[in-house]
Amino acid sequence: MPGGREAARERVRGLFAAVRAEGRAVLTATEAEQVAAAYGIPTPAQALAGDADEAVELAEGIGYPVVLKVVSPDVVHKTDAGGVVAGVTGADGVRAAHARVLAAVREHAPAARIEGVQVQRMVPGGVEVLIGAVTDPTFGKVVAFGLGGVLVEALGDLTFRLAPVTPDEADSMLDSVRAAEVLRGVRGAAPPDRAALRELIVAVSELAADFPELAEIDLNPVFAAPDGATAADVRLLLGEPAGRTAPVHTPEEILASMRRLMEPRSVAVVGASDQPGKIGNSVLRNLVDGGFEGEIHPVNPKAGQVLDRKAYASVCDVPAEIDVAVFAIPAALVPAALEETGRKGVPNAVLIPSGFAETGEVELQERTVEIARRHGIRLLGPNIYGYYAPWQKLCATFCTPYDVPGGVALTSQSGGIGMAVLGYARSTGTGVSAIVGLGNKSDVDEDDLLTWFAQDAHTRCVAMHIEDLKDGRAFVRAARETVRSKPVVVLKAGRTAAGSRAAGSHTGALAGDDAVYDDVLRQAGVIRAPGLHEMLEYARALPVLPAPRGENVVVITGAGGSGVLLSDALVEAGLSLMEMPDDLDAAFRALIPPFGAAGNPVDITGGEPPATYEAAIRLGLEDDRIHALVLGYWHTVVTPPMVFAELTSRVVAEARGRGIDKPVVASLAGDTEVERACAHLFENGIAAYPYTTEKPAAVLGAKYRWARAAGLLP
Numbered sequence: 001m002p003g004g005r006e007a008a009r010e011r012v013r014g015l016f017a018a019v020r021a022e023g024r025a026v027l028t029a030t031e032a033e034q035v036a037a038a039y040g041i042p043t044p045a046q047a048l049a050g051d052a053d054e055a056v057e058l059a060e061g062i063g064y065p066v067v068l069k070v071v072s073p074d075v076v077h078k079t080d081a082g083g084v085v086a087g088v089t090g091a092d093g094v095r096a097a098h099a100r101v102l103a104a105v106r107e108h109a110p111a112a113r114i115e116g117v118q119v120q121r122m123v124p125g126g127v128e129v130l131i132g133a134v135t136d137p138t139f140g141k142v143v144a145f146g147l148g149g150v151l152v153e154a155l156g157d158l159t160f161r162l163a164p165v166t167p168d169e170a171d172s173m174l175d176s177v178r179a180a181e182v183l184r185g186v187r188g189a190a191p192p193d194r195a196a197l198r199e200l201i202v203a204v205s206e207l208a209a210d211f212p213e214l215a216e217i218d219l220n221p222v223f224a225a226p227d228g229a230t231a232a233d234v235r236l237l238l239g240e241p242a243g244r245t246a247p248v249h250t251p252e253e254i255l256a257s258m259r260r261l262m263e264p265r266s267v268a269v270v271g272a273s274d275q276p277g278k279i280g281n282s283v284l285r286n287l288v289d290g291g292f293e294g295e296i297h298p299v300n301p302k303a304g305q306v307l308d309r310k311a312y313a314s315v316c317d318v319p320a321e322i323d324v325a326v327f328a329i330p331a332a333l334v335p336a337a338l339e340e341t342g343r344k345g346v347p348n349a350v351l352i353p354s355g356f357a358e359t360g361e362v363e364l365q366e367r368t369v370e371i372a373r374r375h376g377i378r379l380l381g382p383n384i385y386g387y388y389a390p391w392q393k394l395c396a397t398f399c400t401p402y403d404v405p406g407g408v409a410l411t412s413q414s415g416g417i418g419m420a421v422l423g424y425a426r427s428t429g430t431g432v433s434a435i436v437g438l439g440n441k442s443d444v445d446e447d448d449l450l451t452w453f454a455q456d457a458h459t460r461c462v463a464m465h466i467e468d469l470k471d472g473r474a475f476v477r478a479a480r481e482t483v484r485s486k487p488v489v490v491l492k493a494g495r496t497a498a499g500s501r502a503a504g505s506h507t508g509a510l511a512g513d514d515a516v517y518d519d520v521l522r523q524a525g526v527i528r529a530p531g532l533h534e535m536l537e538y539a540r541a542l543p544v545l546p547a548p549r550g551e552n553v554v555v556i557t558g559a560g561g562s563g564v565l566l567s568d569a570l571v572e573a574g575l576s577l578m579e580m581p582d583d584l585d586a587a588f589r590a591l592i593p594p595f596g597a598a599g600n601p602v603d604i605t606g607g608e609p610p611a612t613y614e615a616a617i618r619l620g621l622e623d624d625r626i627h628a629l630v631l632g633y634w635h636t637v638v639t640p641p642m643v644f645a646e647l648t649s650r651v652v653a654e655a656r657g658r659g660i661d662k663p664v665v666a667s668l669a670g671d672t673e674v675e676r677a678c679a680h681l682f683e684n685g686i687a688a689y690p691y692t693t694e695k696p697a698a699v700l701g702a703k704y705r706w707a708r709a710a711g712l713l714p
Helices: 005-021 029-038 052-062 090-108 151-155 167-176 180-184 194-210 251-262 279-289 331-344 362-375 415-428 446-455 472-483 506-510 513-523 532-541 560-572 582-589 610-622 641-657 673-683 694-709
Strands: 046-049 066-071 084-088 116-121 127-136 140-147 158-162 214-225 228-231 234-238 266-270 295-299 324-327 348-351 378-380 386-389 394-397 405-412 432-437 461-466 488-492 552-557 628-634 664-669 687-690
Touching: 005 029, 005 194, 005 234, 029 046, 029 066, 029 234, 046 052, 052 066, 052 090, 052 116, 066 090, 084 090, 090 116, 127 180, 127 194, 140 167, 140 194, 158 167, 158 513, 167 180, 167 194, 167 513, 194 214, 194 228, 251 348, 251 378, 251 446, 266 279, 279 295, 279 394, 324 331, 331 348, 331 362, 362 378, 405 415, 405 446, 405 532, 415 432, 415 461, 415 532, 432 446, 446 461, 446 472, 461 532, 472 488, 472 513, 488 513, 488 532, 532 694, 552 560, 552 610, 560 628, 560 664, 560 694, 582 610, 610 628, 610 641, 628 641, 628 694, 641 664, 641 673, 664 673, 664 694, 673 687, 687 694
Parallel strands: 266 295, 266 324, 324 348, 348 378, 405 432, 405 461, 461 488, 552 628, 628 664, 664 687
Antiparallel strands: 046 116, 066 084, 066 116, 127 140, 127 214, 140 158, 214 228, 214 234, 386 394, 386 432
């Protein structure tokens, strides 16, 4: 950066102050070029002409051909106003173009202030791309890259990352657009200068990160040529930096409160009731019947006992320390009871009742949050079903209990989705470390829970249903830390864009919420599930599968048709079918009948006995060049489903006993017996699915995406 980054900041800061002093938000082309120069963003030679004669003089000094652009603080989109003429040559051409742009702008916006006409060297050509940055309401500053020029709005081929980006992240942006092949050179043409584009993306991201008040940055078009990249047009729009009112908790503070929430020694139920059908009765009964081994304190000012336990008129009357207070009272009564909870020094309150912001009672929720902050209470909810912590035998909810401990942590904003999660866990026998409702997220949110789950020894995979994020950057920080050791799966509701919002640039108009979510979640290493069922399947399968140690995937199948479908599904899941070496191909051929097919997939044919399946699977496991196996089975009397499941489980277990631990997934086709066979395989660490070739490929692809994000694979 010319003169150093701090010196550049100071120059730009002074320029922005001058623009603000004039009551403007949009920088002129001349001002934008000065900002670009400060951050080392290449632009063509250019200068501002006050009249036609000066324009001719400047054009001859710059060299023909040139572009003439009107400079006006009142005209954002110069092309729309007719204020741009390109390819101008000769003195007469400059004079004509000068008159033309002035006349067009005066007709388009008669009151517009015109500061002059910019004369700019015409960039010789190259691939037109767009580089920009916008302020996303969830993630703050994000940088964008894609095809530019007139195609940007037609194609919408943009990719986004949090700003600032690293050079490696900038590289990933170049490969993430659908038109990435154009940037590698097509039809013998020399490719654009990749290093120059990477540096330009990094520079724009640094500018965006340095100045939160920059609402939008738009470099469009950028001409990317084999010998460099030049921003032909730079648009900058000032806004206001977003303020933050919520307190920021350190990871240590989050862990301290989450430990007492997720591993409590004592729980108070505010609103505990003896009356069946009451939420306070259901919550207390679930805690008692679930076998929670800590202290349980009913709180009810109108009852001396609840479920044969001494009840207290107030939380303050409980003669013991309390880790969690679960509220099962009407919303209107919560603030007063929360004040008492604060005086007692309870660190966590679980607010089950609805009737807060989700019903328009925003002031009531704000008052509740203010009380909690004043007393240092962390709030879970309101408007939730409660939460489950099976390893603690804790069922703090009014819904059906669940007590199968395991390695999957599940969270949801929606109560209905939460119950779908519960039903799926029960039907599949999925063991869980936690099921947590988040509801309105007045305080505790996904990044708090991720901070806990990242270090929780019981949790091996986290799956989250998200409708929105309060603080996208905090979520990304927590997700990145969690992904180092365990997968994070997200189902983001609201995939369809709400439409382009009014914006002063192409970048702002194209930054649809879901597109930003999709790219930023990928940047964080999160696995995004396309639907609820996929989220739950990933959550169940990922802890079962070991991490792959390489990219070579081999398909072994008893049916050629399923081999083709599995191959297609694997490629769609981003996986690589191994090119079979000659010696390995010969080894497989020695195991299968002459009418079978080696290569990849390996087709052992359907009429083979169990020994052929066993030998082929064993070879696939024992060859170090193979990193993952995909098995295709179809139901025959020669090798029945349970025979296949048992032999496969045994061979895989024997290999693991010798230190060979590769991910193995299976697709089983046949009569209903294959369902029991799949369950047996799952119980033995093999993700198996009946009647589908897509699911095993998808879960294996998800495991690979996590392994890459965790740095276990290149």
